[in-house]
Amino acid sequence: MAPVKLYIYDLSNGLAKQLSAQLTGRQIDGIWHTSIVVEFTPGHAQEVFYGQGINTTLPGRSHHGQPLQIVDLGDTAIDEETWQEYLEEMRDHYTADKYHLLDFNCNSFTNDCAGFLTGGSIPDFVKDLPTDFLSTPFGAALRPTIDNMYRRPAPGASAAPPPPNQPIAASLLQAVAAQAQRSSSALNPVPLAATESLAAPMHPSTNSASFRTLLRSHRAVVAFFTDQQGCPPCRVIAPVFEQLAAEKGIRAGSGGRGAAFTKIDLRVGAGGTLASEWGVRATPTFMFFLDGTKVSELKGVDPGELRTQTDLLLFQAYPPHPHVSLSLPAVKALSLAPILFTQVPVLDTVFAKLASSIDVAPSSPTTMQAKEVLRGQVVPYLKARFPPTADGAKPSSPPSATAALLVPWAAATATLVGALAPDALFPLVDMWRLAVLDPAAVTWLAAVPGAGPVRALVRIARDALAQPTQDKGTRNYVLTTLRLLANAFGAAALARGLLSGPGSDGEVLGTLVPALLHTDGAVRTAAASLAFNAAASVQRARVAGGGGLGGVALGAANSASDADAAAAADEEWQVELASALVEALERETGEEVVHRLVAALACLLRYAPPDGQVGPLVEVLGARAVVLGKLGIASVQKKEVRKLLEEVGSMCPPA
Incomplete structure (x- = not known):
């Protein structure tokens, strides 16, 4: 030994x-x-x-x-x-x-x-x-x-x-x-490039012990016994197997749902011995395991049957969600695309307004430097990326934000946040509202602890909404910040960082919840848009992660990002959002806002974990009566809104 x-x-x-x-x-x-x-x-x-x-x-x-x-x-x-x-x-x-x-x-x-x-x-x-x-x-x-x-x-392609x-x-x-x-x-x-096939979530198994470990640690396992060197049909079916692994494998934030996919090459390690133990006499052979027990087997090249057997295995491992049996055409027809605020103002006017506020504030080298950063770098970038055109067409190759721009812009934002009142800062917020429509800026912000400058601006809005009254300037700041957040929540990674990144003390929800109850209709509309974008990210993750049919993705093309999945797994903020939506619905009479609020509630409720917290909460809050009660409001007339209210009411547990 x-x-x-x-x-x-x-x-x-x-x-x-x-x-x-x-x-x-x-x-x-x-x-x-x-x-x-x-x-x-x-x-x-x-x-x-x-x-x-x-x-x-x-x-x-x-x-x-x-x-x-x-x-x-x-x-x-x-x-x-x-x-x-x-x-x-x-x-x-x-x-x-x-x-x-x-x-x-x-x-x-x-x-x-x-x-x-x-x-x-x-x-x-x-x-x-x-x-x-x-x-x-x-x-x-x-x-x-x-x-x-x-x-x-x-071949011939340049590196991205x-x-x-x-x-x-x-x-x-x-x-x-x-x-x-x-x-x-x-x-x-020099690190070498890997083959494309290794991007799939594949678990190597080259011996009996590692295979048994895989069976013990996963509810559902799909095993592919192959001879890549001597079996041409194996090479034909391999890309299909890898695609299935990418679609239906276990992903971060999925709560362990999905299957573990393993490829066992008879010529690698003790793969041949392992194949003999399971009676494999021909390749390709696929075996499907549930809780460590083989439940089915497939031989030969049959992509359709391979997908069907995988779906059936996942259906057995993860029973269907109760909402699958409901007829919900209006809910199913909801577009999960984020609601974005894309209007481009006259940027010279926006900068001039901000510059005048800087000029009348106590002068310092840092505020003057911040002003020059905005004048010399930020405004030219925004003009180039969002140029005014008569027909509204976008440039074919708009410039992307770089760290050389974003680092000094973030520093300038921090300086101005400490030097100006909120009513003077909303032009700066409007610039960031446009910036988060740029994927390069989003990627950078998502990697900054707590989303950096965006969180600092949101914190001001949260504190302003905590005051008993707000003047017109403060209202403008809050409205612009809500639109910035709605755009930011169009990108899952940035949304996740804002919700629960380092140093978070509830800025987003602390801004959203009172904004949903604001006296100003435009503020409530922006808040309802933000609420929908947040809830839609949860819905996207559940659909792509197989929340409906036993872990089987309901639309492979609509795959969620890892950040979407992580957000879907975090119920704490979902519970607070659901509570705010029910309260806001109870008070709201405007049809457009009602539509966005009930759509957001639909996203939170659909495929919510049966043993989770959202369902019991809406039951205690009497959400069914609140939602169906909106059908009696004279202002709610559109057929699609009324149908959505009826269907969401049916998803709410009876009180």
């Missing part, structure tokens, strides 16, 4: 522990790299890890230095010769070009090795790190950058430029990637 240990290193060299709460809103103690250490002969242990292929070194002698933690994985009955044969076979599977920082990395390799050697697995806190990271707004914003780092471009994330984030990411893929002998390695 030989002892097996897991060496754990931090690829960020302590930066993750220092910066994770600030960047992600969640404490992440390290970006974990692991290696396997086996001591077949006392005093002659060997450390094996995956980076630029499979590397071997003496324990603690790799470029990662000394491990932060050593975990005892138990003993192995495998002899050294068998272990070396296994590693040789795995070298064709764990190659440098397949490496991906999140999807196929050193921890995928050590988990496979742990299963082969001991029948166990590596600790969950290591395996779950990618999901934990991607469920944060920061992780969701950086995912495209990470994928671009490992994507092999099509990375999105403008924070310099500190980009530097940390590049450092982690370089550290992850260094070999012991490479001093200055």
